[in-house]
Amino acid sequence: MSSVFFERFERHAHGEGLKGHSTHYCPGCGHGLIHKYLAEAIAELGVQDRTVAISPVGCSVFLYYYLDVGNTQAAHGRAPAVAIGHKVANPNAIVVAYQGDGDLASIGLAEIMQACQIGLPMTFIFINNAVYGMTGGQMAPTTLAGMKTTTTPTGRTRLTGEPLKMAEIIGAMDGPVYVERCALFDNKQRVRAQKAIKKALRLQVEDKGLSFVEILSECPTHWKLTPAEAEKWVKEKMVPIFPLGVKKDLEAETERWFNLDPPQFDSARVLDVIGAVSRAPARFGEAFPSHIDAKDVAIKFAGAGGDGAQTIAMLTTRTAINEGFDSTHIPSYGPESRGGTSYADVHIATGEVLSPASPQPHILVAFNPPSLEKFGPHVQPGGIIIYDSSVVPTPPELDPNVQMVGVPCAQIAKQLGKVMVKNVVALGAMQAATNLFPRESFLATIRDALQKQSALLALNEEAFACGGTAYEEATNGTGA
Amino acid sequence: MASTKTKERPKPFLFPQFCKACGRCISACPKDCIEMGTEIHPATGFTPVVLDLEVCNGCGLCLSACPEPYGLMPAPADVDLELLEPETLLGERGSTAPTPEPIPDVRVPLPELETMILKGTHASAVGAILAGCRHFFGYPITPSTEGAELLAKLLPQLDGVFVQAVSEVATVNMIYGCGGAGLRCMTFTSSPGFSLMLEGISYMIGSEVPGVFFDVMRGGPGLGNIGPEQGDIKLACRGLGHGNTHAVVLAPSTPQEMLDLTMNAFDLAFKYRNPVILVSDGYLGQMTGRVQLPSYMIKPGLPEWAVHGDEAHRGNLICSIFLSEADLEQHNIHLLEKYDQIIHDEQRADLFHCEDAEWVIVASNTPARMAKGAVQQLRDRGVKVGLFRPITLWPFPIDALTRPLQRASGLIVVEAGAGQLEDELRLAASHAGIQDIPPIHRVSHYGGVLPQQQEIVDTVTALAGGIV
Numbered sequence: 001m002s003s004v005f006f007e008r009f010e011r012h013a014h015g016e017g018l019k020g021h022s023t024h025y026c027p028g029c030g031h032g033l034i035h036k037y038l039a040e041a042i043a044e045l046g047v048q049d050r051t052v053a054i055s056p057v058g059c060s061v062f063l064y065y066y067l068d069v070g071n072t073q074a075a076h077g078r079a080p081a082v083a084i085g086h087k088v089a090n091p092n093a094i095v096v097a098y099q100g101d102g103d104l105a106s107i108g109l110a111e112i113m114q115a116c117q118i119g120l121p122m123t124f125i126f127i128n129n130a131v132y133g134m135t136g137g138q139m140a141p142t143t144l145a146g147m148k149t150t151t152t153p154t155g156r157t158r159l160t161g162e163p164l165k166m167a168e169i170i171g172a173m174d175g176p177v178y179v180e181r182c183a184l185f186d187n188k189q190r191v192r193a194q195k196a197i198k199k200a201l202r203l204q205v206e207d208k209g210l211s212f213v214e215i216l217s218e219c220p221t222h223w224k225l226t227p228a229e230a231e232k233w234v235k236e237k238m239v240p241i242f243p244l245g246v247k248k249d250l251e252a253e254t255e256r257w258f259n260l261d262p263p264q265f266d267s268a269r270v271l272d273v274i275g276a277v278s279r280a281p282a283r284f285g286e287a288f289p290s291h292i293d294a295k296d297v298a299i300k301f302a303g304a305g306g307d308g309a310q311t312i313a314m315l316t317t318r319t320a321i322n323e324g325f326d327s328t329h330i331p332s333y334g335p336e337s338r339g340g341t342s343y344a345d346v347h348i349a350t351g352e353v354l355s356p357a358s359p360q361p362h363i364l365v366a367f368n369p370p371s372l373e374k375f376g377p378h379v380q381p382g383g384i385i386i387y388d389s390s391v392v393p394t395p396p397e398l399d400p401n402v403q404m405v406g407v408p409c410a411q412i413a414k415q416l417g418k419v420m421v422k423n424v425v426a427l428g429a430m431q432a433a434t435n436l437f438p439r440e441s442f443l444a445t446i447r448d449a450l451q452k453q454s455a456l457l458a459l460n461e462e463a464f465a466c467g468g469t470a471y472e473e474a475t476n477g478t479g480a
Numbered sequence: 481m482a483s484t485k486t487k488e489r490p491k492p493f494l495f496p497q498f499c500k501a502c503g504r505c506i507s508a509c510p511k512d513c514i515e516m517g518t519e520i521h522p523a524t525g526f527t528p529v530v531l532d533l534e535v536c537n538g539c540g541l542c543l544s545a546c547p548e549p550y551g552l553m554p555a556p557a558d559v560d561l562e563l564l565e566p567e568t569l570l571g572e573r574g575s576t577a578p579t580p581e582p583i584p585d586v587r588v589p590l591p592e593l594e595t596m597i598l599k600g601t602h603a604s605a606v607g608a609i610l611a612g613c614r615h616f617f618g619y620p621i622t623p624s625t626e627g628a629e630l631l632a633k634l635l636p637q638l639d640g641v642f643v644q645a646v647s648e649v650a651t652v653n654m655i656y657g658c659g660g661a662g663l664r665c666m667t668f669t670s671s672p673g674f675s676l677m678l679e680g681i682s683y684m685i686g687s688e689v690p691g692v693f694f695d696v697m698r699g700g701p702g703l704g705n706i707g708p709e710q711g712d713i714k715l716a717c718r719g720l721g722h723g724n725t726h727a728v729v730l731a732p733s734t735p736q737e738m739l740d741l742t743m744n745a746f747d748l749a750f751k752y753r754n755p756v757i758l759v760s761d762g763y764l765g766q767m768t769g770r771v772q773l774p775s776y777m778i779k780p781g782l783p784e785w786a787v788h789g790d791e792a793h794r795g796n797l798i799c800s801i802f803l804s805e806a807d808l809e810q811h812n813i814h815l816l817e818k819y820d821q822i823i824h825d826e827q828r829a830d831l832f833h834c835e836d837a838e839w840v841i842v843a844s845n846t847p848a849r850m851a852k853g854a855v856q857q858l859r860d861r862g863v864k865v866g867l868f869r870p871i872t873l874w875p876f877p878i879d880a881l882t883r884p885l886q887r888a889s890g891l892i893v894v895e896a897g898a899g900q901l902e903d904e905l906r907l908a909a910s911h912a913g914i915q916d917i918p919p920i921h922r923v924s925h926y927g928g929v930l931p932q933q934q935e936i937v938d939t940v941t942a943l944a945g946g947i948v
Contacts (some may be wrong), residue, residue: 005549006568011797013804018523021498021550023565027526028502030548039549044611049791052661055799057948064797066549068575070658073799075683078653083647085657085665086789088615093661093789111653114646187508187541194544221500227502229509261639265616267588267777274606276593276773314768321597321770328735329768354853356767357847357931 004039013064028227032216041198051094052086054079058100059133078458080115091260095122102132102469105141119175121204121258124212137222167214171247177209179247183216185231207258224463281322286443288350298358302343303367308423312345319445328356407470421463428467486665489538493555508545545760550914577795583781594771601627601765603735608741612778614640616656622706623762624696627668632821648673652680659691660798662786667691682721685801694758696765699928707928708761713900714756719876726819728875735769756834763846783804827878834884837866843894851894854936866917875898894923
């Protein structure tokens with residue numbers, strides 16, 4: 001009698017009458033034994049207060065009736081995921097997941113595999129009785145070949161699969177530190193099971209790793225055998241298919257490794273990590289670019305993925321916000337993030353950006369012919385289009401009220417030694433063409449963006465300047 | 481163990497009413513001291529085993545073979561076993577666990593900070609950190625992944641934990657465990673992933689476990705596409721798994737609200753011990769804009785109900801099982817009262833030019849921004865139009881809409897979805913006893929297409945009898 005059992009099982013039908021001190025298990029069921037060994041191990045290791053037991057769905061769903069520890073009842077098969085949640089929430093908690101064969105080896109296969117792959121120090125007790133108990137004797141993944149269940153009424157056949165040998169599967173994984181299969185059919189096996197459960201728990205207490213103990217357990221009710229016959233059946237029928245013994249034990253060569261520092265809540269540290277600053281950015285503009293629109297300027301940057309349209313869209317938004325205006329940037333990618341179409345909508349508003357889409361932009365920057373053909377016709381009268389004339393030799397005929405300027409962005413960038421900066425060339429041209437914000441304002445944003453890649457700064461500054469010059473050349477300095 | 485050598489080992493003792501007569505002890509006893517009884521016990525209907533302990537040496541093997549916790553047990557010393565009753569030996573109490581006290585959250589003031597420029601999902605991730613979330617569980621899915629990626633980078637720098645789960649099903653159950661341990665944790669997902677989480681959300685609601693779910697909605701049904709849609713409003717508002725479930729559903733429409741509402745979501749989740757759902761469209765998730773940080777951050781405490789794995793919280797249970805129908809009905813009544821309180825206290829809406837509006841547009845998330853632009857454009861022309869933007873989709877903020885409804889000649893629901901927002905409006909009006917709803921018109925798109933400002937302007941212009 002271990003003190004880890006509740007003195008009275010109040011959660012069992014309000015603990016009235018016999019239910020205050022009896023389990024809900026059928027006579028001869030193995031679960032009660034395993035509960036006892038688990039309770040004893042928790043008591044002997046002195047971890048009752050730290051233990052969180054995860055009850056599964058299955059006959060042992062009511063584990064929380066009995067163990068006077070922290071209890072969480074999990075959805076069918078999900079105990080390993082719930083266990084991970086508990087363990088990372090409190091690394092000092094001793095987390096025990098207790099699962100049956102349907103729960104662990106059928107519906108919850110993905111979860112147990114991941115938990116064992118990660119190998120956080122936790123304890124998994126897997127009860128294999130080759131049958132679904134709670135739902136009334138259906139086939140389990142561990143049901144033996146030829147065995148009759150309510151869903152294999154003529155016996156399990158090849159068509160319904162071979163019994164799943166979980167201890168061997170888990171034992172072959174890198175994550176766990178200790179894996180053993182035990183049984184309960186005689187005194188010797190019971191002593192082994194007791195020891196295995198205690199060891200599985202101890203390895204967690206010592207922060208050494210994940211343990212998995214499979215226990216072949218009797219289900220006299222659904223096997224339609226007496227308890228004594230059921231013990232014999234495990235020994236004679238199950239053990240040949242599910243060999244007993246240690247499948248993996250790395251205790252000797254494993255050091256205590258699991259250690260998580262408590263999360264930090266120091267405000268200075270938090271602000272540093274999220275990149276918040278109290279210094280104001282430099283401002284250069286005098287006023288909102290109302291020569292383009294009184295309240296809200298819409299811009300579209302368009303090209304193929306990799307053209308850098310998103311980057312200069314973002315630089316434009318940053319510049320606008322740094323100047324004290326509201327601005328939004330929305331990217332729209334093709335199905336691939338490289339090589340597909342990529343366009344960006346940017347808005348800059350005096351007050352608040354309302355609709356952030358730019359179906360009819362004031363400014364279009366186009367890096368290839370399809371972009372120019374697709375978006376060019378929608379540019380507002382009085383607007384401006386900058387296109388990369390190195391890839392658009394003959395631009396389409398568009399509204400004469402829209403100014404079109406070809407700037408050989410790619411060619412200039414190539415001459416500068418890095419074709420990648422063609423977008424910054426285009427940005428320089430756009431600045432010169434629109435005077436959206438002063439040159440210095442864009443340059444400050446570029447410098448800020450390249451803080452950690454200062455080697456690229458000179459190249460980008462040059463590209464930006466060349467873009468401006470190229471615009472002046474393309475328009476013969478007339479600006480139109 | 482040492483003491484057993486110096487004194488006699490205890491022999492087994494049995495309260496016969498706790499014996500189920502399985503007989504496992506019989507074969508365990510090397511001295512044949514135990515045999516199956518023949519008398520039926522009147523309380524159990526079993527025939528308890530009979531002990532004859534003449535030759536018993538107290539080896540204890542029978543104790544280890546008895547599956548019942550209060551079946552065969554070591555005989556207590558110095559008592560008259562004949563007169564022993566379970567109550568005197570086993571005690572009355574269910575548990576000796578202490579009664580835990582809640583540890584309150586602390587609001588830590590922050591200095592004045594510069595405006596940040598953040599993508600929507602990033603703003604939400606930053607909001608989560610400021611709200612005290614240090615644990616994230618998730619499965620990558622476009623277009624929500626950038627939020628997860630940022631937390632994967634930032635959380636370890638704060639000794640937080642980022643776990644990439646094996647699936648969305650595992651994700652929600654990790655949140656169930658971590659939230660059940662009393663911690664603030666969250667996930668980012670998108671529509672197909674959100675569908676997979678619904679079972680777990682039902683468990684969380686049933687077990688009263690808080691947690692924050694951010695669904696960046698994309699085009700459906702099925703795999704659909706990664707374009708922006710609002711096709712999960714029905715799931716979030718009406719379909720949170722099985723059972724009588726509800727959760728606060730927050731719908732941000734700017735990067736600033738992505739941060740602010742994510743912070744609110746954690747407070748609401750813990751206030752009500754219930755999940756909170758944030759929904760945005762993929763457009764908003766990807767949208768970069770300015771974000772002002774709040775004047776405080778949260779250092780979370782620990783609620784008294786948590787299953788934390790420590791002494792104070794040992795007596796706690798996270799569980800959604802109520803076997804007796806009467807108990808489960810009571811639990812449902814408790815949940816329904818909670819929902820009623822949420823409906824009463826948590827409705828939130830943003831009204832723009834609704835005070836004299838003859839035409840009221842109803843829209844949320846990004847479509848609300850398109851609609852706001854349309855309202856501005858129409859007002860410039862003198863059309864009396866307003867925007868009613870629900871910030872809580874559930875509870876739908878019907879109270880704030882009551883007055884505009886009285887004046888309006890028509891409502892125009894603008895949504896990237898097939899009437900899901902409209903259904904929330906209709907249900908809320910119906911429940912609020914509002915009989916006369918003006919005709920409801922629609923500007924809807926599906927499949928990743930957003931309603932645009934101009935078509936909203938055109939629709940309202942046509943309704944108002946003007947020339948498009």
